[in-house]
Amino acid sequence: MSFVAGIADSTVSLATPLLLAALGEVIAERSGVINLGVEGMMLAGALAGFAAAVVTNSMWLGVLVGLLAGVSLALVHAVLAVSLNADQVVSGIMITILGIGLTTLLGRSWVGQSVSGFEEIAVPGLSRLPIVGQAMFNVTALDYLALALTPIVWYFLTRTNIGAEITAVGEDPEAADTAGVPVFRIRYGCILIGGALAGIAGAQLSVAFTNFWTSEMIAGRGWIAVALVIFGQWRVGSVFLGAYLFAAVDALSFRSGDVGLGSEVFGSRLIADVVDVALDPQVMQVYPYLATVVALWYIMRRGTLEELGAPNSLVETYSRERD
Amino acid sequence: MGGSMGNHENILEAKDVTKRFGDVVANDQVNLSVRRGEIHGILGENGAGKSTLMNILYGLYTPTDGTVVFEGEARQFASPKDAVDAGIGMVHQHFMLVPSMSVLENIVLGERELPPGYEPTGIGVLDRLVGMLTRHRSAPRERVVELTDEYGLDIDPDRKVWELDIGEQQRVEILKALYRDVDLLILDEPTAVLTPNEAEQMFETIQSLVEEGLTVIFITHKLWEVEELADRVTVLRDGASVETVATDGVTQSELAELMVGKEVLLDLEKAPVDVGDPVLQAETLRVEDDRGIEALSGVDLTVNRGEIVGVAGVSGNGQRELSQSLFGFRPLLDGRIRIDGEDLTGEPPSGFMDAGVSYIPQDRHEYGAAPGLSVMDNACAKEFESDRFRRYGFLLDYPNMAEYTRDVVDRFDIRGVGDVEETPAGDLSGGNLQKLILGRELDRQPDLLVANQPTRGVDVGAIESIRNLVLERRASGTGVVLVSEDLDELFDLSDRIRVIYEGEFVFETTPAATTKTEVGMAMTTGAPGEQSQATAGAGVRAEDR
Numbered sequence: 001m002s003f004v005a006g007i008a009d010s011t012v013s014l015a016t017p018l019l020l021a022a023l024g025e026v027i028a029e030r031s032g033v034i035n036l037g038v039e040g041m042m043l044a045g046a047l048a049g050f051a052a053a054v055v056t057n058s059m060w061l062g063v064l065v066g067l068l069a070g071v072s073l074a075l076v077h078a079v080l081a082v083s084l085n086a087d088q089v090v091s092g093i094m095i096t097i098l099g100i101g102l103t104t105l106l107g108r109s110w111v112g113q114s115v116s117g118f119e120e121i122a123v124p125g126l127s128r129l130p131i132v133g134q135a136m137f138n139v140t141a142l143d144y145l146a147l148a149l150t151p152i153v154w155y156f157l158t159r160t161n162i163g164a165e166i167t168a169v170g171e172d173p174e175a176a177d178t179a180g181v182p183v184f185r186i187r188y189g190c191i192l193i194g195g196a197l198a199g200i201a202g203a204q205l206s207v208a209f210t211n212f213w214t215s216e217m218i219a220g221r222g223w224i225a226v227a228l229v230i231f232g233q234w235r236v237g238s239v240f241l242g243a244y245l246f247a248a249v250d251a252l253s254f255r256s257g258d259v260g261l262g263s264e265v266f267g268s269r270l271i272a273d274v275v276d277v278a279l280d281p282q283v284m285q286v287y288p289y290l291a292t293v294v295a296l297w298y299i300m301r302r303g304t305l306e307e308l309g310a311p312n313s314l315v316e317t318y319s320r321e322r323d
Numbered sequence: 324m325g326g327s328m329g330n331h332e333n334i335l336e337a338k339d340v341t342k343r344f345g346d347v348v349a350n351d352q353v354n355l356s357v358r359r360g361e362i363h364g365i366l367g368e369n370g371a372g373k374s375t376l377m378n379i380l381y382g383l384y385t386p387t388d389g390t391v392v393f394e395g396e397a398r399q400f401a402s403p404k405d406a407v408d409a410g411i412g413m414v415h416q417h418f419m420l421v422p423s424m425s426v427l428e429n430i431v432l433g434e435r436e437l438p439p440g441y442e443p444t445g446i447g448v449l450d451r452l453v454g455m456l457t458r459h460r461s462a463p464r465e466r467v468v469e470l471t472d473e474y475g476l477d478i479d480p481d482r483k484v485w486e487l488d489i490g491e492q493q494r495v496e497i498l499k500a501l502y503r504d505v506d507l508l509i510l511d512e513p514t515a516v517l518t519p520n521e522a523e524q525m526f527e528t529i530q531s532l533v534e535e536g537l538t539v540i541f542i543t544h545k546l547w548e549v550e551e552l553a554d555r556v557t558v559l560r561d562g563a564s565v566e567t568v569a570t571d572g573v574t575q576s577e578l579a580e581l582m583v584g585k586e587v588l589l590d591l592e593k594a595p596v597d598v599g600d601p602v603l604q605a606e607t608l609r610v611e612d613d614r615g616i617e618a619l620s621g622v623d624l625t626v627n628r629g630e631i632v633g634v635a636g637v638s639g640n641g642q643r644e645l646s647q648s649l650f651g652f653r654p655l656l657d658g659r660i661r662i663d664g665e666d667l668t669g670e671p672p673s674g675f676m677d678a679g680v681s682y683i684p685q686d687r688h689e690y691g692a693a694p695g696l697s698v699m700d701n702a703c704a705k706e707f708e709s710d711r712f713r714r715y716g717f718l719l720d721y722p723n724m725a726e727y728t729r730d731v732v733d734r735f736d737i738r739g740v741g742d743v744e745e746t747p748a749g750d751l752s753g754g755n756l757q758k759l760i761l762g763r764e765l766d767r768q769p770d771l772l773v774a775n776q777p778t779r780g781v782d783v784g785a786i787e788s789i790r791n792l793v794l795e796r797r798a799s800g801t802g803v804v805l806v807s808e809d810l811d812e813l814f815d816l817s818d819r820i821r822v823i824y825e826g827e828f829v830f831e832t833t834p835a836a837t838t839k840t841e842v843g844m845a846m847t848t849g850a851p852g853e854q855s856q857a858t859a860g861a862g863v864r865a866e867d868r
Binding site: 156159160161162163164165167168171172174175176177178179180181182312320321 | 344383385402403407408413415418419428429434436454455456457458499
């Protein structure tokens with residue numbers, strides 16, 4: 001496999017968890033609730049999904065259990081942030097810390113085991129296209145699921161009655177409430193959907209991508225998903241593009257061992273040294289996070305969160321009898 | 324007096340409704356009965372419990388005690404949706420619209436209209452899913468257009484709500500209720516945010532609603548509106564219902580007495596004051612509004628000591644920007660401002676403060692006070708850097724600040740303050756918070772007072788004392804710029820009146836030399852012009868009092 005095709009192939013697999021988690025986060029945030037527990041939910045999904053896949057030897061059951069793990073943590077967030085009006089930021093971070101702690105503790109006995117993973121499914125014809133053929137049309141069912149969910153979530157949020165209600169709840173929950181929109185149910189629903197997608201995203205990483213479990217495997221991808229939502233300005237299409245962009249950077253660091261550049265290509269000693277350091281596999285692992293910082297810097301220079309399209313009531317709690 | 328009064332059955336009754344928020348009793352055994360087809364006024368001061376009662380009727384609040392009977396049936400609405408389904412609609416004082424969405428989307432929001440031609444299968448889950456996961460707008464749009472025609476509520480369903488002015492937004496709110504087929508419509512202070520002409524139009528709309536068979540509950544603290552519009556009125560005071568009377572047999576002063584519990588003086592003592600030297604000299608002021616559009620196109624304004632200059636205008640004609648620029652709060656593109664002869668052009672608000680300018684902003688929660696901070700912090704907010712509240716040169720003298728605040732609370736009759744150091748300013752009712760701000764600003768003995776709508780949304784008792792306080796300052800030589808949309812206020816207080824229209828002063832007069840009709844005309848058309856009955860509704864009505 002050529003270097004470029006290898007990058008493309010890894011990009012799709014690595015985009016799947018980012019895309020799933022970010023789509024879930026878009027839904028939650030469009031209803032006005034930020035979920036900073038994505039990282040924890042992905043960890044829980046990864047471990048629970050992996051364990052279920054090992055025990056049952058069914059990859060799909062693994063994904064289902066991963067989903068349920070994500071939903072369980074999301075339910076905690078929903079109860080705290082929606083029913084009890086806790087600070088959404090504090091609740092979310094707490095859930096991430098909880099997820100890290102729980103999975104580190106419970107995951108110890110699962111380290112060193114492995115699962116068979118998902119078969120790649122080739123789309124007849126399309127999979128023979130150069131470069132993108134193998135990358136896009138010969139991937140696992142979960143990769144297809146993430147690709148298919150993108151237009152579905154877009155349609156759901158922008159072309160349905162419930163999508164309009166979600167937008168209204170995110171913009172002004174009081175106005176939505178007085179119009180008869182079930183604000184609390186909608187926020188619960190959006191948070192739970194977000195948790196489910198984060199859980200699947202985590203399970204995809206352990207069950208389908210690495211086929212093993214380590215407690216560091218999510219490695220901040222949950223946070224990148226949150227950043228992607230801002231970078232994509234709460235729009236599904238832009239979030240999709242962002243997920244692929246970041247996955248490409250991620251793939252670059254993942255495939256960095258394949259790179260044979262360095263002093264022999266560049267004549268100058270200094271440039272060669274810089275290139276060597278920059279392409280060092282350890283250093284390259286920093287790139288996705290560096291890219292996140294750069295992307296946020298770039299986007300935030302263009303305006304405030306509101307100007308960028310953030311829902312007006314994002315992070316604000318809502319209760320009726322508050323005067 | 325409109326309304327089909329054929330059927331005397333009560334459409335709605337509230338029996339001994341009590342609502343507590345913690346220790347505060349907002350409604351205390353309130354009784355209310357509304358007849359089918361009438362316009363029922365709810366009159367009360369700010370903080371009398373009007374909005375709380377309406378929010379209970381609309382399912383937003385759960386009553387602590389008591390029952391609500393609607394259409395002869397005891398009901399406990401769990402949510403606004405329950406109330407709407409039963410046939411009660413409500414237009415809130417602060418509009419409940421999503422600015423980024425279109426008029427049509429706002430009206431249809433939450434209704435989950437099924438696609439045209441879809442026959443409900445009777446399988447609840449399936450029908451609900453279809454309602455959630457589709458979106459069709461052609462039939463709802465026709466319905467909205469029909470309703471706009473039927474009630475004369477002219478509005479384009481495809482415009483975004485943020486593009487609409489206040490009057491249009493209110494029409495959207497009414498359409499929202501009509502679209503939901505309500506029988507009873509609650510209007511919470513519908514005229515508070517409207518210009519006189521818009522209010523006139525609103526009255527016509529209410530009449531036509533009643534002619535079409537609706538019942539209307541109409542909340543206000545303006546006496547003449549009740550007299551003009553309502554068939555019967557229920558007066559609330561301190562959270563309790565005082566009395567329900569037919570408006571035919573009652574005078575405004577009787578209503579006012581019911582409302583505040585004592586006879587109120589609706590007239591003010593305004594003694595002549597010798598006018599002194601100019602305290603404010605503003606020349607060719609040019610400023611932009613928040614959107615970067617020119618709001619003042621070169622206006623001059625001079626105010627002398629002991630003089631109140633009233634600035635009349637329909638909201639949005641530059642008066643907000645004018646009052647802000649006179650306090651250094653809005654940068655000047657052009658022009659000069661001198662206070663007591665001293666050139667303050669380009670100075671920040673602190674420079675104006677030090678020069679003896681006091682400012683009462685239009686929005687007391689956002690700019691006038693810090694609602695989360697204590698009454699004391701707010702009372703001392705402009706003085707805490709001065710020596711009088713210093714201790715050892717760098718610490719604040721809390722006992723002294725508290726004592727000073729108690730004195731202000733006392734002298735300006737600010738009610739609802741428990742412990743000045745503990746009670747948040749935001750807990751005060753609108754009128755009392757305004758008196759706190761006024762107390763802070765007037766106690767500085769300013770040379771110039773810039774007041775933007777000082778009595779807007781304030782109850783009758785507080786209005787009277789606020790106006791008298793302003794007159795007192797005038798008597799001791801303060802120059803006052805009084806921006807107001809309330810013609811009664813302008814005529815009662817001003818020595819001179821200037822009308823602002825599209826960023827320019829178009830008319831200057833004195834209360835004695837003009838009529839409210841003339842000023843109303845100038846406010847709405849840019850010229851005092853011929854006194855035509857058609858366009859001078861505001862002035863005429865004000866004179867009718």
